[in-house]
């Protein structure tokens with residue numbers, strides 16, 4: 001593959017060779033239409049067409065320097081040309097959220113602003129056509145768009161401007177959601193638009209995604225009541241020029257499944273998923289089309305893109321079934337599948353405080369087994385005795401059992417305002433929505449855990465050296481665990497750092513520290529007395545959980561720690 005450095009060399013040497021893009025017909029057309037005097041030859045290879053446009057422009061202008069942008073990472077990019085929905089369930093807002101959920105960049109050209117909520121559309125104000133043109137040019141001339149997705153196109157003029165601009169700035173694929181009427185029944189593009197859709201826009205589309213009403217309108221009122229009708233409609237719409245047609249059956253009467261028909265001119269694909277019983281289907285069409293565009297931008301073929309998109313909508317609807325936003329009949333859903341877990345907590349998580357490390361209880365499944373207790377009972381006793389944070393360290397548990405125990409412990413911890421962390425298992429922490437994780441040096445790197453868990457979760461890292469403590473800080477951890485301070489049976493082959501090592505790490509650490517390893521009632525005082533302000537507490541395993549009464553031992557340790565006047569508590 002030719003590198004950017006290679007392009008630069010060629011251009012600077014004025015040899016007039018560009019090695020570029022596995023590309024589509026429109027890109028080839030674009031290249032041959034270029035009349036660039038000093039561009040002698042173009043060999044198409046593994047670079048992106050979008051890059052070509054920028055580079056050729058520079059040759060065209062006689063630019064002598066092309067920046068060596070090998071370090072730039074190309075991100076899949078969808079441009080949505082659609083209307084704004086003030087309720088943010090459909091339109092531009094749905095497109096942005098769907099693309100964010102599918103991890104592609106999304107730019108926006110707004111064609112109309114609607115006053116809209118879960119009841120319906122109260123008002124529409126079209127953006128002046130010139131200004132739609134200006135937005136299109138701004139984005140397409142600069143931003144390396146892969147796929148354009150259209151939603152609400154409220155006037156013939158806007159459709160024509162879009163089609164002409166796309167001829168000037170071709171993209172890899174065009175996804176057309178021929179939006180006409182909102183689910184609430186309000187008109188977003190009147191019937192006068194139909195002939196322009198048929199004659200100008202549809203022939204340019206790689207895929208069109210009409211719902212039943214839209215397909216019927218495009219086919220002069222054809223009745224669509226069965227899956228067979230949808231197939232016929234798909235075939236007739238395909239005759240109008242789009243490469244693929246997806247007829248969506250979200251509104252198919254008497255259907256226990258949500259059935260969509262995809263036709264590519266050769267084959268029909270019947271895509272079925274269980275119909276989710278929910279009022280929150282406002283914006284499904286916009287989101288489906290954006291997700292198709294997102295997958296196409298990543299380079300997937302149409303059939304895969306449509307399957308992923310349908311599964312995405314189905315998953316998001318299932319997750320959002322009970323969400324209650326607005327009082328009308330048509331609610332929005334949660335594109336990012338994150339809203340519910342937080343709002344359902346009766347006891348909201350509070351932010352992490354270093355003083356949470358004061359009495360840090362770490363569970364051990366073998367000890368619980370030996371004493372015949374469940375993890376949840378052990379955790380409850382530790383909290384009743386004064387534990388200020390709990391970590392579940394279940395090395396032997398089956399994942400399914402571990403998850404169930406973690407959920408039970410989380411309920412107990414939340415009701416006492418005590419954070420619950422999971423050792424190692426970021427997946428389990430995500431699945432039960434724990435407060436965070438604790439990772440060792442050979443576990444999931446803290447910076448990766450941070451991207452998986454998000455900014456608000458607690459991340460702790462085990463560190464033995466100042467260098468590891470520094471790295472934990474750089475990686476975005478919240479605290480470090482330093483040890484083993486004393487020898488212990490809980491962790492085999494674990495070298496001890498002693499009180500000196502602990503002090504060295506604490507002094508170097510920008511993060512609060514909890515000491516761990518062989519600490520109990522008899523020596524906790526000595527540990528805390530090293531007198532370094534960011535040593536905030538001790539973490540204990542056996543001293544609490546390998547005892548007859550967890551409650552009694554935790555209380556004893558609590559009073560020892562109170563007596564030792566830990567910094568910041």
Ligand SMILES: Nc1ncnc2c1ncn2[C@@H]1O[C@H](COP(=O)(O)OP(=O)(O)O)[C@@H](O)[C@H]1O
Pocket residue numbers: 183210211212248249250251258259260273274275276277278281283284285286288310313314317
């Ligand atoms: N209740 C539902 N359960 C599962 N999937 C649905 C449901 N309603 C719509 N869908 C799916 O969402 C997508 C959008 O379909 P549809 O609602 O017909 O389009 P529009 O929003 O444009 O009217 C389709 O893939 C459809 O199968």
Ligand SMILES: Cc1ncc(COP(=O)(O)O)c(N)n1
Pocket residue numbers: 082083084085090091092114116151152179181182183184188281282283284285286
């Ligand atoms: C701005 C705008 N664009 C599109 C739709 C269609 O969405 P739906 O059919 O899901 O109501 C909408 N309601 N508003």
Ligand SMILES: [Mg+2]
Pocket residue numbers: 183250281282283284285
């Ligand atoms: Mg719908």
